[in-house]
Amino acid sequence: MATLDKDYLNYPERSYGMDHDRYEWSMLQDRKPIAWPNGKKVAVWINVGLQYFPLNQKGIPFKVPGGMTKPYPDLRHYSLRDYGNRVGIYRFLKAFDQHNLTPTFAMNTRLAERLPYLVGTLKERQNEILCHGYDMDSLHYGGQDLKEEKALIRKSLDGLRELTGQEIKGWISPAKNESANTPDILAANGISYFCDWVNDDMPYDFKTKNGILTAMPLPTELDDYFIINHNLHSAQDWAEQVEDAFEFLLKESTSGGGRILSLNIHPWVLGQPHRIQYLERVLELLGNHEEVWIASASAILESWTKQQ
Amino acid sequence: MKEDPGYYDYWPYKERPKIEWPNGAKLAFWVAPNIEFYELDPPNNPFRKPWPQPSPALPGYTSRDWGNRVGHVRQMELLDKYGIRGSISLSTALCDHHPEIIELCKERNWEFFSHGIYNTRYTYGMTESQEREMIKDSIETIYKHTGQKCAGYLAPALSHSENTLDLFAEVGTELFGDQAGFYSCDLFHDDQPTPINLRSGKRFASIPYSLEMNDTIAYLVQKITPRRYGKELMDNFDRLYAEGAESGTIMCIPTHNYQVSNAHRIKAYEEALEYITGHPDVWVTTGKEIAQYFLDNYYDTALADIATKNQSYGHIG
Numbered sequence: 001m002a003t004l005d006k007d008y009l010n011y012p013e014r015s016y017g018m019d020h021d022r023y024e025w026s027m028l029q030d031r032k033p034i035a036w037p038n039g040k041k042v043a044v045w046i047n048v049g050l051q052y053f054p055l056n057q058k059g060i061p062f063k064v065p066g067g068m069t070k071p072y073p074d075l076r077h078y079s080l081r082d083y084g085n086r087v088g089i090y091r092f093l094k095a096f097d098q099h100n101l102t103p104t105f106a107m108n109t110r111l112a113e114r115l116p117y118l119v120g121t122l123k124e125r126q127n128e129i130l131c132h133g134y135d136m137d138s139l140h141y142g143g144q145d146l147k148e149e150k151a152l153i154r155k156s157l158d159g160l161r162e163l164t165g166q167e168i169k170g171w172i173s174p175a176k177n178e179s180a181n182t183p184d185i186l187a188a189n190g191i192s193y194f195c196d197w198v199n200d201d202m203p204y205d206f207k208t209k210n211g212i213l214t215a216m217p218l219p220t221e222l223d224d225y226f227i228i229n230h231n232l233h234s235a236q237d238w239a240e241q242v243e244d245a246f247e248f249l250l251k252e253s254t255s256g257g258g259r260i261l262s263l264n265i266h267p268w269v270l271g272q273p274h275r276i277q278y279l280e281r282v283l284e285l286l287g288n289h290e291e292v293w294i295a296s297a298s299a300i301l302e303s304w305t306k307q308q
Numbered sequence: 309m310k311e312d313p314g315y316y317d318y319w320p321y322k323e324r325p326k327i328e329w330p331n332g333a334k335l336a337f338w339v340a341p342n343i344e345f346y347e348l349d350p351p352n353n354p355f356r357k358p359w360p361q362p363s364p365a366l367p368g369y370t371s372r373d374w375g376n377r378v379g380h381v382r383q384m385e386l387l388d389k390y391g392i393r394g395s396i397s398l399s400t401a402l403c404d405h406h407p408e409i410i411e412l413c414k415e416r417n418w419e420f421f422s423h424g425i426y427n428t429r430y431t432y433g434m435t436e437s438q439e440r441e442m443i444k445d446s447i448e449t450i451y452k453h454t455g456q457k458c459a460g461y462l463a464p465a466l467s468h469s470e471n472t473l474d475l476f477a478e479v480g481t482e483l484f485g486d487q488a489g490f491y492s493c494d495l496f497h498d499d500q501p502t503p504i505n506l507r508s509g510k511r512f513a514s515i516p517y518s519l520e521m522n523d524t525i526a527y528l529v530q531k532i533t534p535r536r537y538g539k540e541l542m543d544n545f546d547r548l549y550a551e552g553a554e555s556g557t558i559m560c561i562p563t564h565n566y567q568v569s570n571a572h573r574i575k576a577y578e579e580a581l582e583y584i585t586g587h588p589d590v591w592v593t594t595g596k597e598i599a600q601y602f603l604d605n606y607y608d609t610a611l612a613d614i615a616t617k618n619q620s621y622g623h624i625g
Contacts, residue, residue: 004433008351009442011425014401018373020348027408029381061362142362178366196366199373201571219374220367221570231531241534245572252382252571261571 022183023206023215033257034202034307040293041253042246043300044286045262046103047195047218048092049172049225050118052111052135053081061143064136064175066225081268085115088271093121095280099287104128104296106172106195106264109159110135119163128296130170131160131191137174144179153185169193170297176220184209193301201249202260203304214305216262216297223264228275235275242282250291260300261286315473315504316497316514317614325609327500327556329601333591334552335545336598337584339392340493340517340562341383342462342524343409344427345399346372355432356467375566376402380409382569386578388416390585395595397423397462397493397562400446403453410453419594420454421493422446422476424464431467439469443479447488457484459596462493462517477510486511491599493517499548499557501602503611511607513599515558520544522562527573538576545584552589558598559584 013019036043055078057068066081068074096103105122107129112119122129133140134156140149161168171186171194178196186194187210195218197206206213220226222245227238242263249259263282270279286292295303329336348369350358359365387394396413398420403410413420424431425446431439447458461476469475473492480489492504495514504512519525521544526537541561548557561580568577585592602610 003435004353004438005351008353008429008434009425009438009445011401013347014404014425016407017405018348019345019405025406026377027381028378030408062360142364176366177361178364180364197370197373198367199370199377201374201378219570220371222572231527231533233531233533237533237535241572244534244575245570248571248574 021207023204026204028201029256031202032307034304036258036293037303038293041258041291042249043258043260043293043295043303045218045260045295045297045300046096046101047130047262047264047297048089048103048105049132049264049266050085050089050105050107050111051081051132051266051268052085052108052114053078054110054135054137057137059137060139061141062139064139066229067136084266084268084271085111085118088267089118091271091276092265092267092279093125095276095283098280099283101283101287101294102127102296104130104170106130106132106170107160108132108135108174109156109163110138112160112163116163123164128170128298129160129164129166129168130172130195130297131156131168132172133174134159135174139175140173140178140182142179144181146181149179149181150185153182153189157189157191170195170216172196172218183213187211187213193297203301214301216301217260218262218264220264222262224269225266228269235270235278238270239278239281243285246286253291310470313470315495315506316502317505317618319498319502319610319614320617321499324500324555325606325613326554327602327606329556329591331591332589334556334589335549336556336558336591336593337545338395338558338560338593338595338598339387340397340560340595341380341387341394342397342423342562342564343376343380343399343402343413344372344397344423344564345376345402345405347426347428350426350428353430353432356430356465358428372566375564375569376406376409379565379569381412382574383563383565384412384416386574386581390581392581392585392592393418393594395419395421395460397421398450399423399425399427399464400449401425403449407453414454419460419596420450420456420458421460421462421595422450422458423462425449427465430465431463431469431472434469436469436471436475439471440475440479443476444483447479447483451483457488459488459599460491460493460515461489466494468494473504473512474507477506477512478508481508481510490603491515491595493562493595499551500555501558501598501606501610503607503614511603513602513607515560515595515599515602517560517562517595518544519562521560523567523573523577524564527567534573534576537573538580541577541580542583545580549587549590560595
């Protein structure tokens, strides 16, 4: 029988705070309450993931959730993901515009390279664009070669900045996975906030070797892919969960200060004809609610930063 | 390896001696929040990988950290509202990492029981002396930080050895005599407390800590919706409450702050707590109080009944 290393009962990090030095241990309840502009209680950040899942997926070091699962060529998953960028996204845009809502877009740079029409459409809208890595198969992971990762991040950011003409301050890694170096490289490349650490409901300061990043809350648990494709709930269930979350956050904001409801949604999931009505239902509720501030990630971050 | 863990004997759920909880309650209700610390870069265990991705495995680590930063206070306020004292299944290293959480629970006179040191350090592969040392460390840590003599155990990440329950009982006796180490949450064989056979012969009980009602099993394994989870809690309660008229039952809701306190889930949980605590014949209590009450009042009757029932149709072959 295999035995354990003698150090298995040694606990070098067993002391006050976290078991790493990236951020301070802090409970939400102990922080200064935040007030959103115009007395609004809940800031709603609608973030649309625009993703490219390549057919020739390498899966290093793991197959990205939502990626190819069948032997090559996995046409079913490739084309069903691509559906979102052809059809679903235009349903999304129509729904946003109907309620005059401001979304942000987290885009794979490879998708921007491939679809100038979509980039042109987004540029005309002037909504904020975040970088979502190069493509969904270009993962950041523990053990990744540092030079390789630096080059990957530079390629992703330079490409997206050039194609969109935007500054690109925000980042979401594919699968929200990172190496130990990712935050340091992001900070060195002009990123000011990132969304991979889903450990808070409010922004917080995250230390890197190259200065402070802000971690922005974008919970995976309310993500449409997570609820519908991973948990196998219906789109109606997704809408109910968002509604319950909103009701709770609104209530909590009366004692705890302004809250953020972040919706991470994907046109290949909720953009389907049988699902879009549930996104519309949620947008109608949030878009018309007098306590809600629909805002971009940067606008929320700016308001939060001013109050620190 | 053994065919059967040997911890308990067969005891049919039929014509058992009647258990009556304090004040004639039919059901003992307890909530067991797991307050856990998962490490970002835990050491390797050859029997179980702590995380699916190479370290740093953000998805799992960060969602659990959320439970401590945000989720804990949410659940605590809810338990306050319904007059429930939590029985905490504690990664005891959390006393060092996050003493603020420990203080909040102490102020509320919640129970602390051992859930190991970290939830990323598994019992698998430990020698008997290593497991004893780990358990002892956990009980001493609880005593040092809370003054409580740890009564219960839930092995870290439900990772066990053949000796886990024996060792927990023995270390409890070594440190605090009969006042510590007298119940376990590690077995899921019954809806009532049952006597446990230990090599030391110590009076020791298994207290039902339902895996079926566990939020993490419901949400991460069964992947049910929050509203469905709330309904299952109420259905579970309805049946156990009705059966409790015949002989007292136990309902436990084991929770995790990183699951049940999510904004989209807490409403369904609250509805269930409101429903359950709104019934008259419910003893809202802690794991330790249930175990103590059983050991003091029904343990001997239970042992005698088990012996009688097992003799009535002949012995196990």
